[in-house]
Structure formats: C-alpha cells, structure tokens
Amino acid sequence: MRLTRTVRNTDKVIAAQVGMATEINKDAVREMGFAGEELETATPNDLIVALVSETEDALDAAEQAIKESLERPVLQKPGAKEPKTYATLAEAAALENAGIAAISVPGEYAAREARAALANGLHVFLFSDNVSLEDEVTLKKLGQEKGLFVMGPDCGTAVIGGLGLGFANKVKPGRIGIVAASGTGMQQVMAILDRLGQGISEAIGTGGRDLSKEVGGITTKMGLAFLETDPNTAVKVLVSKPPHPDVRDSLISMLDEGTKPAVVCFMGEEIEEAHKRHSGKVLFAGDLEEAAIIANQLAGGDSKGRLYSDDELSEMASPIAARGDGGGFFRGLYCGGTLCQETMTILSRMGIDIYSNVPWDRRLLLEDPEESCANACIDMGDDYFTRGKPHPMLEPGMRVPRYLAEARSNDVGILLFDVILGYGCHNNPAGVMAEAMKEALRIRKDMGQGLVQIAVLVGTTGDPQGLEEQEAILRDAGAIVLCSNRAAGDLVARIIKAQGGKRPC
Amino acid sequence: MKIHKDPFCLTVVQHGRRFDKILKCEETYRVHSVFDTAINLVSGSEFLTILPLGRRCGKNCATVAVSEGFSFFALDISPGDKVCMSHPFRLRLGEKTIAHFSCSSEWRSPLETIDCLPSVRNENMAVLESALALRCRDSVFGEATDLSLYGAGLRHGGTLDDIRRTLLDNDREGLEQALAKVIGLGPGLTPSGDDLVLGISLTRAVWGRPRERTSDIWESGVRKNLDRTCDLSAFFIREALEGSAHEVVESALACLLTSEPCETVDAVNSLMSVGASSGCDIGLGMYLALDWQRRYDWCSKGWS
Numbered sequence: 001m002r003l004t005r006t007v008r009n010t011d012k013v014i015a016a017q018v019g020m021a022t023e024i025n026k027d028a029v030r031e032m033g034f035a036g037e038e039l040e041t042a043t044p045n046d047l048i049v050a051l052v053s054e055t056e057d058a059l060d061a062a063e064q065a066i067k068e069s070l071e072r073p074v075l076q077k078p079g080a081k082e083p084k085t086y087a088t089l090a091e092a093a094a095l096e097n098a099g100i101a102a103i104s105v106p107g108e109y110a111a112r113e114a115r116a117a118l119a120n121g122l123h124v125f126l127f128s129d130n131v132s133l134e135d136e137v138t139l140k141k142l143g144q145e146k147g148l149f150v151m152g153p154d155c156g157t158a159v160i161g162g163l164g165l166g167f168a169n170k171v172k173p174g175r176i177g178i179v180a181a182s183g184t185g186m187q188q189v190m191a192i193l194d195r196l197g198q199g200i201s202e203a204i205g206t207g208g209r210d211l212s213k214e215v216g217g218i219t220t221k222m223g224l225a226f227l228e229t230d231p232n233t234a235v236k237v238l239v240s241k242p243p244h245p246d247v248r249d250s251l252i253s254m255l256d257e258g259t260k261p262a263v264v265c266f267m268g269e270e271i272e273e274a275h276k277r278h279s280g281k282v283l284f285a286g287d288l289e290e291a292a293i294i295a296n297q298l299a300g301g302d303s304k305g306r307l308y309s310d311d312e313l314s315e316m317a318s319p320i321a322a323r324g325d326g327g328g329f330f331r332g333l334y335c336g337g338t339l340c341q342e343t344m345t346i347l348s349r350m351g352i353d354i355y356s357n358v359p360w361d362r363r364l365l366l367e368d369p370e371e372s373c374a375n376a377c378i379d380m381g382d383d384y385f386t387r388g389k390p391h392p393m394l395e396p397g398m399r400v401p402r403y404l405a406e407a408r409s410n411d412v413g414i415l416l417f418d419v420i421l422g423y424g425c426h427n428n429p430a431g432v433m434a435e436a437m438k439e440a441l442r443i444r445k446d447m448g449q450g451l452v453q454i455a456v457l458v459g460t461t462g463d464p465q466g467l468e469e470q471e472a473i474l475r476d477a478g479a480i481v482l483c484s485n486r487a488a489g490d491l492v493a494r495i496i497k498a499q500g501g502k503r504p505c
Numbered sequence: 506m507k508i509h510k511d512p513f514c515l516t517v518v519q520h521g522r523r524f525d526k527i528l529k530c531e532e533t534y535r536v537h538s539v540f541d542t543a544i545n546l547v548s549g550s551e552f553l554t555i556l557p558l559g560r561r562c563g564k565n566c567a568t569v570a571v572s573e574g575f576s577f578f579a580l581d582i583s584p585g586d587k588v589c590m591s592h593p594f595r596l597r598l599g600e601k602t603i604a605h606f607s608c609s610s611e612w613r614s615p616l617e618t619i620d621c622l623p624s625v626r627n628e629n630m631a632v633l634e635s636a637l638a639l640r641c642r643d644s645v646f647g648e649a650t651d652l653s654l655y656g657a658g659l660r661h662g663g664t665l666d667d668i669r670r671t672l673l674d675n676d677r678e679g680l681e682q683a684l685a686k687v688i689g690l691g692p693g694l695t696p697s698g699d700d701l702v703l704g705i706s707l708t709r710a711v712w713g714r715p716r717e718r719t720s721d722i723w724e725s726g727v728r729k730n731l732d733r734t735c736d737l738s739a740f741f742i743r744e745a746l747e748g749s750a751h752e753v754v755e756s757a758l759a760c761l762l763t764s765e766p767c768e769t770v771d772a773v774n775s776l777m778s779v780g781a782s783s784g785c786d787i788g789l790g791m792y793l794a795l796d797w798q799r800r801y802d803w804c805s806k807g808w809s
Contacts (some may be wrong), residue, residue, distance in 0.1 A: 020738070022734050024696075024734055045736055340636075395516065396570065397571060398516050398570075399514065400570035401608030402518075404518060428574075428575075431572025431573055431575070435558040435559055438559065439558055479671065
C-alpha cells in the first residue's frame, strides 16, 4: 500500500498498481490495459507492479522509486578496507610498533596465546575468562620477569597510551592514572572524571583475582609503579574489591612511599576503619563517585561535592513517594558486576538488606538466581547468566526478559539498571532498554500500578553511542537517569525508606 | 567475560504457542521473507513471525529485544535460509543469527478472558468509528468508512452489503461469490480485502466461541476462496477463523468488547497503525461485523 502510494505520487504517473498477483488484482491490471504471459502466469505469491505514465522518464522515475523501496540497505560501505588478518600471534608480533596483544579466545587456549605474546615481547590484555588461577600466577610472574604487563584474565577495560582495549570509554588525555581490578568500576570512575573535565593518563586493568593472596597483586603493583614514574600521571587511583589483607597492606605501603597522591576505593570496605589504620598520604573513597571526585580535586580540578546533592536526591525521591509509585520492592538488574556490588554496599550501609546472586553476605544469597526476592540486585553479567550467551554489555537484550518478568511482579515498585557505553559495547544499549521500559509501563498500566524506573548511564562525551543521545532515549522512555551509580543507590534507599523501609524476604 | 560476536543473538522475550513446534523440532521451517521489522518463517502453509519488542506478540509470533529502529535487514538473513534448532533453546536463522528462547515466556491471548457472549457498547463503537473516519481514507474501502451512512458497508459496489445479506439469508453460494470479490483485492502483501475479511472472521470466531456449533457458512465460504490470495495472507485469515490474530488486533477486539472507552482508544489507535492500511482494513472488518451484529444479530447467524 505504501509503495503504491509512493508510486502514484510520482510526477506524470497516471495509474499504478502494486500488489500481490491475485486474480482480482490481475483483473485490475488487465483493466489498465496490460496483457501477456507474465501476467497470466503470475501467482498470488508474486508481486505485480503495473505502471501507466505520460512519459518514459516518469516511468523510469517510478521504477527507480520501487527499486529503492525494495532493495536492501547496503550493509558495507563501498571501499571499506577489510581488516588485515594474521595466521599466528608471532606473525602479528613481528609488526613494527606492536606492543600489546589483546587476547580474546576461549579460556582453555588463552594461557597458551598469552605465553606466546610474552615470548614475543608483548604486553598482554587478556579479555578471556576461565583461565586457571595457576596459569594466571605463572603468566604474571613470567611477565614480571620480562617487565611486561599481564592485564587479566577476565580483564574488561584498559586505556593504554590513549588506546582503548576491551569495553573502553573514549577519554581525554589527562593527569589521572587508574589501576583497577574491575572493568565497570574503572569505567564509572573514568566517566565521572570526564564529566568533571579531567582526562586519563593510563588506565590499567588487572583482572578480578589480581589482589588475591595467590596472585599477590603482581599486575596492580606493576601498574602503580608505572604510574609513579609516568611523567603524564599526577594522581593515582586504585579500584578493587577488598584485597587479601596481606596484599592490601603491601599496596598501601607502596602508595604511601610514592611521591604522588593516591586515592583508593576498596569496594565494600568501611572507609572510617581504613583511615584509622592508615594516616599516610593515601586517601580512601567509600564509592566510585567519591574516588573520582577526590582524584579530580587532587589533580587541581574545581573542588566539588557530590555530583548530586542531598537536596537534589530528595527532590527526586519526594514526588515519587508522594505518588506512591515506588511502593514495592526494589530490583536492580546490572551488566556491571562492580556497580551491582556498589549498590548493595550503599543500601547495606543505609540498613537495607539486598538479596543477590553475588551477595557480600551468604545470608542474602538468592536461592535461585532466576527468581528475585524482597529487595534484590542481580549481576546479569555473572557466569550463571552468560554461559553460552552473550554478556549483556554486548547484547543488552539478554537482560530484557528478566526486566519484564520483574515488571510483571506486583510486589515490585522500583527497577534499576545500568547502561554502559564505550567501544566494544552494544551500539544502542539505551534503545534496547527503552523498548523494555515502554513494555514494562504498558504491563504496569494493565495491572493498574505505577513503576519507578531508574537508569545509571556510564559513559563519556566522546563515546561512539553518543552520551546525550543515549540519555535522551532513556528519559523519553520515562527513566530517571543518573550518571553516578552511588547516587542511584542513594535515591533507591530514599524511596524505599519513604515507602516504609525494608521488608523480609 | 564472554564474547560471542558472531553469530548475532536475538533475545526472545515472549513467544506464542505455535513456536513450540519449531522448538521441539517437530516441523522444519525456512525463512519466507525479511522486512525491516519482521522476519517470516514458513513450513508448508504455516507461518511464524519474529517481531521487535514494540510490535507485540501473538500465537504465531516471537518478540525479540532489540532497540527501536533496529532493522532485521542488518542480520543478513535471506528468504530460503534454513531455520533449525542448534541447541535446546537456540533457533538458528540462516548462517549468522541465533534467536535465544531460554528467557522467553509464553504469550497469552487477550481474547482468552472472553468466555461468555460479549456485548457491543455504543461508546466503543464510536471510538472505532471516529478512528476509521480519520485514518482510513486511503483504504480501498475508504468510502465504506463513511460510517455516518445508515448501515455501514452499503457501498463499494454493493459487495459488502452482499456479504451481509447473503449470510443473513443463509445463502452459501451467494456468500462465496461475494467473498470471491473481496479476497485477494487490493494492494499490499496482505491485500486490503483479505484484511477486511480477517477482521470480520476474528470477530465472528470470538462471538461463536461459546457456542457448541460445528459448521459456519462464513468459514466455509472464506476457506473456499483462500486460494485466491497469497499464502501468507491466507494463513492469517485461517488463524482469524480459529479465533486468533496478532496481539494488537486481538487487543483491539478485546477492548471493543469488554473495556471502557478510554482504554479502547489506545488499543484502536495501535490497530490503526498496523501496516500502511492493514490496521484500518482489519478495523473496518471488525466494525462491520459488530455493526451488523447490533442491527441483525449477524455474528450469531450462519452457524449450524
């Protein structure tokens, strides 16, 4: 119908018929004066196009309009260069200026490739998971001997010499260096620093097990030592889950002995306790936002308090509480494991128990990761959910069925999710979640209930998805959008408390 | 971290019961056609459709989580491509695409709740009437949407009135002839005449559901004429005769029959947005069936 309308609107086209070749439509075409074998042998499953025009040119124009409507869009830009491929890592390593091998192969083969990279004098960015702890220790010790970094395994993000590896945000060059055992934790810090006008000198990922007793923080220590001597770095930031106590002490001593100021965020650690134990030059942050704000101040940026003040968060929470929309349990569905952990920490500090598939406290472990209970935060990037499926940062749609299932639950009042931007991530994560949000609102409307939907947007102004565009998509779909996960957790806590506080599972 | 760049994964959020056959490997399908926002699969005369989240679901549909504006053309799936299960929950479409069903829930029809003889509320009819008058002027049946005339459907060469009259007269042959003038008529992948018949058929099927009757001259008349149209459209009409259609269509009818006018407005507007003219033609079919029902108890006639 749309095609018929398009063609009929072409200048000097007198009559047009575009439809399936049913007998009735063929009669109409015959009435237009057409005849012939093609017409007679056409079946109802064929498309028939009949045009009558005043001039040949008009006929050509109409034909062209039809072709354009029917042809597929061109998927590959003409002239686009095919990426060069190499048969072996050694062949690629022989390239002039090659310095880092980014390895993303199944875990069982990853150690072998990493060894080959180190043997060829390359630093290693090991994106793969399922590498044994034994292999990790061996590789890192080998790298340490050769003066080469082994970032990973399971390393999600790094920015080395301005080059983003893994899920990396586009950041400005700057004076703050980061070492992080957490991909999304690093991304959150980089995104807030970008918002505060700061750039990054280097961002070195270590992999989540680097600060365990077995690995002993080999890559973290190499990274901090590198930042200490790096002329571009003025401030050091260290982000991790709480390390093994022995590793922690050696790291803090190392930072204390350095010449540059340092900020440490050991997620889940009580910072007052940390300050009591260390009165040196290391500053402790209780959350990722605070780590970025302190680093910004140390780097000479404008002194600024929280990104969202108490008053601003109260202003957001009050109307929700007044409408009664947030009545019911809170459910957080995260791509980023560290962000999930941070939310649990923040709410726990406010006296709200959060159940999870990755809880701090075994008491709060969900019996079934597929079924939430009470207030809950789910790490959808956890192995349980990604086994045989893409990570939700690559394919946010993996999270949508669970999101809609939570929306269908009439004891849920608040849904929170993260949207992570950067190279390597989905090209429109906000778009996918916006569709889910609209569907969730439709479901709730049918149920006669409201729903509070909060999005944590982690990205920089340079990210390829477009930070402003992604924010607008989420807002248009009805989300409260915050660029700090800490603030989102705080807002959730305020809404829960306004609705009467916690309830047991 | 897990990385699966290739093949591309579509996460299925909801699917209708008809997908069970393909998920249990009971039937072999192939890709029939690919559109910006729909992928049709075919096995003999049976069709299944994959749609993006905003386009809702249905008994023969699966809804996948992709962003608004995502084009299925980008998936490099072509008509004729094989469709097969590569894992208990993974449906492979061609070489490079997989639809994951492991997180999907079963779709429930909004018409399921209608289990007694419905009534036609004048306010809801007025909602549909004004939507048709506003948005359906381009339809092949545009003049029939001038519903202010006494007895809608009296125009269009009398064909629509023939349909109304022959059924009331229990004139099986006359009804078949009248339907032959409508089925396959007009532009579009589903010709306009087919959409109109779909709207009428679905309404009659829902009306006839509580009745213990076995034969319907409407159904037999329609089925006899289905070879006059394309396979996909014929399939949709067969489904409507059995009381099911896409969720947007079912929701509109369910609202017209059971809801308050304020709810009906949204559902009817969604219906009117289906295709270039399909929604309007289906809506007109519903309107005619319901209007004739009010005047002549039309949906209750023709059964034996």
